[in-house]
Amino acid sequence: MRYIGGKYRIRKQLIDYLLNYIQYTDCFVEPFVGSANITLSLFEDNPLFAPSKIIINDFHTDLAMMWQAILNGWEPPSIFTEEEYESLRNAESSALRGFVGHGCSFGGIWFSKFAKTKDGRNYCLNAKNSIMKVGELLKGIEEVEVYNLSYEQVPIPNGALIYNDPPYKDTCKPGAGNDFDHEKFWQWVRELSNKCQVFTSEYSAPEDFECVLEINVELDMNRAKRVERLFKYKGI
Numbered sequence: 112m113r114y115i116g117g118k119y120r121i122r123k124q125l126i127d128y129l130l131n132y133i134q135y136t137d138c139f140v141e142p143f144v145g146s147a148n149i150t151l152s153l154f155e156d157n158p159l160f161a162p163s164k165i166i167i168n169d170f171h172t173d174l175a176m177m178w179q180a181i182l183n184g185w186e187p188p189s190i191f192t193e194e195e196y197e198s199l200r201n202a203e204s205s206a207l208r209g210f211v212g213h214g215c216s217f218g219g220i221w222f223s224k225f226a227k228t229k230d231g232r233n234y235c236l237n238a239k240n241s242i243m244k245v246g247e248l249l250k251g252i253e254e255v256e257v258y259n260l261s262y263e264q265v266p267i268p269n270g271a272l273i274y275n276d277p278p279y280k281d282t283c284k285p286g287a288g289n290d291f292d293h294e295k296f297w298q299w300v301r302e303l304s305n306k307c308q309v310f311t312s313e314y315s316a317p318e319d320f321e322c323v324l325e326i327n328v329e330l331d332m333n334r335a336k337r338v339e340r341l342f343k344y345k346g347i
């Protein structure tokens with residue numbers, strides 16, 4: 112599903128790196144799951160990846176409701192009209208609103224503008240196929256937990272492998288990240304790194320973090336070049 116700040120385009124490089132650590136854990140956690148690009152790719156590219164527990168979380172209520180509904184067998188629509196889209200813009204939170212607000216919106220930006228079917232591209236169907244695939248893959252996992260919490264409240268077991276993709280500093284904040292406290296976030300990562308393997312995507316990090324992976328990307332909108340980085344805490 113298209114999602115602002117989503118890691119779809121760099122998922123292969125991220126997964127190639129994370130695979131080095133997957134064998135040492137039985138639990139994978141995405142505290143900032145968004146459209147679940149990384150969870151999806153971990154399964155798609157690695158048929159043998161079978162942790163006994165997956166934890167996904169997002170502070171965005173409608174989005175978390177969508178993931179919970181998918182796990183409970185809900186099927187999103189394949190077609191959606193602009194009128195129906197507008198009727199949900201100010202409606203109360205729901206799984207459908209979580210799906211449509213991102214999946215049927217221009218650029219995957221929360222209720223930015225209805226993404227019309229064009230040149231045979233049905234954005235609604237594409238989004239549906241992508242999230243149904245996540246649902247299918249998660250069905251094979253013994254325990255799947257979905258939370259709608261701020262990252263620091265998510266119960267994370269010792270020894271888990273964690274992939275963080277928080278709202279980036281000095282960028283427009285995707286999903287529910289408008290007043291994100293970056294200092295507090297990095298301190299949480301430091302503490303969590305004592306009991307888990309923690310990897311974080313960002314453009315930059317405090318000095319006590321090392322960059323373990325760099326990926327060159329060209330941004331869609333203005334073709335500017337950026338370097339995506341993956342960080343790990345050095346202090347352990």
Ligand SMILES: C[S@@+](CC[C@H](N)C(=O)[O-])C[C@H]1O[C@@H](n2cnc3c(N)ncnc32)[C@H](O)[C@@H]1O
Pocket residue numbers: 114115116117118119142143144145146147148149168169170171260261262263276277278279285286287288289291
């Ligand atoms: C960069 S996006 C994640 C994109 C995801 N990796 C993907 O590929 O689709 C960041 C996510 O963090 C969520 N978020 C913002 N603040 C949060 C918080 N305090 N706790 C948990 N999630 C938060 C946003 O709602 C958004 O979905």
